[in-house]
Amino acid sequence: MGGAPTDLKLIDERGLRLDGRRPDEMRPLKIEAGVLNKADGSAFVEWGMNKVMAAVYGPRECHPRHLQNTERALVQCHYNMASFSVEDRKRPGPDRRSHEISKILSEALTHVVFTEYFPRTSIDVYIEVLQANAGTRCAGLTAASVALADAGVPMRDLVASVAAGKVANTIVLDLGKEEDNFGQADIPVGYVPRTDEVVLLQMDGDLTREEFDKGLHMAVGACKKVYEVQRDALKRRYSARAEGQEEGA
Amino acid sequence: MGGAPTDLKLIDERGLRLDGRRPDEMRPLKIEAGVLNKADGSAFVEWGMNKVMAAVYGPRECHPRHLQNTERALVQCHYNMASFSVEDRKRPGPDRRSHEISKILSEALTHVVFTEYFPRTSIDVYIEVLQANAGTRCAGLTAASVALADAGVPMRDLVASVAAGKVANTIVLDLGKEEDNFGQADIPVGYVPRTDEVVLLQMDGDLTREEFDKGLHMAVGACKKVYEVQRDALKRRYSARAEGQEEGA
Amino acid sequence: MGGAPTDLKLIDERGLRLDGRRPDEMRPLKIEAGVLNKADGSAFVEWGMNKVMAAVYGPRECHPRHLQNTERALVQCHYNMASFSVEDRKRPGPDRRSHEISKILSEALTHVVFTEYFPRTSIDVYIEVLQANAGTRCAGLTAASVALADAGVPMRDLVASVAAGKVANTIVLDLGKEEDNFGQADIPVGYVPRTDEVVLLQMDGDLTREEFDKGLHMAVGACKKVYEVQRDALKRRYSARAEGQEEGA
């Protein structure tokens, strides 16, 4: 919500947004599971102009040892932006923003993984943002859930994630880049459909409590759609695998 | 002793210093012991315009293990300046100066701690300079001794510390900031009153051997006064504790 | 091969180079073994205007442990340039170039050491470039071999090393600094005379396959001369030792 004022009309007279979307409309979302060879599980998400890859290794031995938890697995998420993923080249390696996002994504995913099944181990989730266009933490969390399922990690449910926000005094869904830069508020939400729970929630900008209420519910409603796309990707992945096994048999 | 020449009259015609002190006069010193809840021992020192906090943890397990000494405890002092403690903002984290000071303070404190009672352990002393105005290493060493005693660490004696120096060709006690910047020499001394020993000694500037002799003895004399303030602080701390116990009883 | 065009005549009308050498002529090379007291083995190489020291410690316990190889010793070469070794002051510590050179020198030396005799250990080779004038990796590899032998590390043979290159369209031996800066190609070669094998090989610039063939053979031929100088240094070292023992006896 850096928000320098601009001539940009974020919502036009027809109530449509810069890219022609209605306020409650998400950008196109495509998910493909099982796209990498070496990782135990993986997923690729194209969401509007975002391209985000997630990979899972584990449960595996936890290094360094002093991080081991004797009662459960550690879900360690590593969010990273490729240096070419943004307009200006980003210096390689994690910055403070990446560290914060890694932390809150780890916490959100921990809630849905049956970590108690794998004491002393680490489940490592790598999220690589290849092309960024607002909403990469939600895209990353969405991809990571699918990658965990693809890796066969036992989970209570998938986490689906999308942001609501406020632009031109209107509550809208899934902010695009200009809306993120020049809008009034952003509310990234991570949601577990089966248990109706919020596992990721941030907000920044300026909102009345009513606006926040509306935005939160709009995001949660959209998370259910994201969830369908996640499940479709996994179904396609399982049937491809099944075919592969039949062919192999 | 950066010492660019200035119009500054560090000693006036009456023989008094910038802040009105006589050559052999210390700045006002206040010490309070037991000011923190979490540390095993602590002390806060206000010394002129210096504010320095010291905290002690230990004896406790020594990490990393390869630093463990099988015959005695390791006294590890960590001197740090808060970023807002000086005129220009200091970058957070230790610089080369802090590393050197941490080393010589660790050595000075090791001499008075009965380290042989606690083999394989570490006694960690944290010194945080919140406001700096010349003399922070002496203030830190003075505070650290009290914090060690407050933590109940067995000691041969306290270390008391103060600097002598030379300004306007006069040997003076306890340099203030302008005296440190524009003076001719600085001699920080750490002294153990009970055994009459010097455990910290540095010097920089320009001194004849006679001047050094005079400065050293002036500092040692003043250390005995610092020692009284240290002991008073500990007495107040013990009586407060005793009262607390009576009340608790 | 930074190669900005210059008025520099790298080869004159008589076919001689800037420093008067013929194309296939090496710079003067002096090697002395056993020049350091603390290291298990050492060698000092003066090669043209290069001054390179090599020291060997080990076989010794390998730290950190997870690097240990249960079947053989690890030869770990550390190439470093002193900050005053080049025209502009170099920031202390390894840069990317040093890391690459350390890696390829480690690999070259591993080939000739009987690493299988010392499982789980590390053989550490330190190469310090004190004065640099083109060809320091070859000088370092040459020095390191002698230092390993001086340390009594069992080896199949010494590695001898020298570069060929191309300047003014001529294949030449052992590039000097200007030739390196303004020449057309550089081919550093590390060679094991007894087995007629190449253990180090890099190339950059522009060469036809015929030119490369010629350069490679020129370098290998010169490596045999380097080898003689290495052996002489070791012979002198052994006889000095023997004398020392006689004197001692």
Place this chain on the structure above:
Amino acid sequence: MSKDVVADLKRDYITRLLAKGMRSDGRQFDEMRSLKVETNYIGSAQGSALVHLGDTTVVVGVKLILGAPFPDTPNTGVLTTNAELIPMASETFESGPPDQTSIEVARVVDRGIREGHAVDLEKLCLEPGKQVWIMFVDVHVLDYDGNLFDAASIGANAAFKTAMVPNKAAGLGEDVPLPVKHQPISITVVKIDGKLLVDPTHDEERVADARLTVATIETGNLCAMQKGLDGAFTLDEVLKVVETSSRIGAEIRSKL
């Protein structure tokens, strides 16, 4: 006893009390600990506050340094927030570069200040694109018994209120008060065994399932929010936390 056993016992103790409607220090679920704030504590800073929130103590120092603006915001001063969770303050803090916890604290405090427009950064611009005041907000934790987010947020606001822009030293005229605009106060709530507790102690944080920090300004509007920990909130719980945090934030603000 291993750490895990201790944690289990602590959890048992805390949750058993909670079941009876009690917290281990006798507070109500929606009650803050005692708060003491001393401003202008650090003479070498342009603004500062020493904050005691129960047994948690932080010093917040505000320094203003001349510098260049970011190219994409040529007309505004620069705000930089840093938190040092130094090992003096707790056995659980380690020395070294900032870890994820201190980065999260710094970023959440920063977000509250920035999005709540605590300081009018545009007024910190001296020459567009060339020279602005760079405002460093440094949070130094001396004693840690939980809830750094709120202690730091309160401290930053208190420091802003008494901070001066050091024009004089820079040859720019007289010193003037820092242009304060809003007072965004964050209030943190944790969830333990389904109960929502305001202003958690370190022990409560350790056994908490989830955490939600909500920053509000005088208008009652929300300006920043951060959910943390491995647990979840229902939507109703989120809205209840927002309500509680707004109410208590207003109380705190009125006292500063």
Place this chain on the structure above:
Amino acid sequence: MSKDVVADLKRDYITRLLAKGMRSDGRQFDEMRSLKVETNYIGSAQGSALVHLGDTTVVVGVKLILGAPFPDTPNTGVLTTNAELIPMASETFESGPPDQTSIEVARVVDRGIREGHAVDLEKLCLEPGKQVWIMFVDVHVLDYDGNLFDAASIGANAAFKTAMVPNKAAGLGEDVPLPVKHQPISITVVKIDGKLLVDPTHDEERVADARLTVATIETGNLCAMQKGLDGAFTLDEVLKVVETSSRIGAEIRSKL
């Protein structure tokens, strides 16, 4: 089973096949794996390529940023090559600052591009000594099954061919294609049990004795070379690798 035992078994398996003239994936000794290249894959980069070389996947992104030239080369743009061997791509990659392996990959790819004059860096100079284009070539490895040198070298050349100089965004007129000069393609050969194998998989790399990478340009000339691993080559082997790499490099080049 310990790692060493697994490595021994793998080595046995691979060398036994090699003795029969076979590779574990059925390829000829001098046969590359299947190669798929998708250019303009990254919209936020000025040039890019997604490269699948067998089961190895890398993304190469090329970005051009305005900046100052090096003092000793005032008339040429700056080339910077970086390789990120992120832990996503393989269990054998660790997070943290670049290790010797990723530095070697970056430097060998850089040497091929630079010495083979893939891009005419002099044309990236805008004002001598003052302003040039700084070209960042970033190699991001997503899936690692060996031979990063060649996958990255191919990707960089493919990205260059479709890259645009972003004059417009910099207010310097229309965007123009990157001034490509040559196409230096590197081909890597490993030696296992005396056999020379082109384009090694990760398993082959792990049991290989020695490695040699040779980069050539259209003229057939050599521009860069790097020997690696603990083993050695005879002179004849070196020359044979040079011959093979030149030939296969030319084939790859013709397909880009």
Place this chain on the structure above:
Amino acid sequence: MSKDVVADLKRDYITRLLAKGMRSDGRQFDEMRSLKVETNYIGSAQGSALVHLGDTTVVVGVKLILGAPFPDTPNTGVLTTNAELIPMASETFESGPPDQTSIEVARVVDRGIREGHAVDLEKLCLEPGKQVWIMFVDVHVLDYDGNLFDAASIGANAAFKTAMVPNKAAGLGEDVPLPVKHQPISITVVKIDGKLLVDPTHDEERVADARLTVATIETGNLCAMQKGLDGAFTLDEVLKVVETSSRIGAEIRSKL
């Protein structure tokens, strides 16, 4: 045998000799080891010295680079001292960023040079506030048998005496000798079992109780001092060390 046992045996041996008035290498208590200094050893530096002090060997290189002065000292050149205690020199040195030991060496050497005005830094100013010579003094330890302070201090002074200001390469006229002003020589004494020993070897340092380094200039005045190690000195001992160090410092100075 464990390290501690070895140290105990070594201590026994050394102290038993000391009780008889002897040192393990036959020196008097106040005797320096043999000293050999070769100046202009490094052609790529503006000044340099190779110093052998007994079995300790250091190279000191002095480089002068044009740069900006510090804002608070616009009229003086900049002095930067660095010490590299590289693992080549001793099993007890580790690679990596400078540890407390190398920082202490660098800072004590720096203090001696700076406070003793070895070089007239004001004469290294070219244009006040704009351009000065930045003088880097780099101490590179090749072989370590104790007493780096004095070896480095001697080396720095020797290097200064033969160093040239590289005006020519900078287009500023002819090269001139570095403006040397004083020759501050530091002498180090350790205390073992109540005995004071000049110029300790590594073995002596390891069993020493306390260490005191005193730097003096030609006038006999003191310019820098540093006490180290876990032990203590009485005031009389301090004054005795000052006397000894001054005397021996003068002897060394006369030989340089």
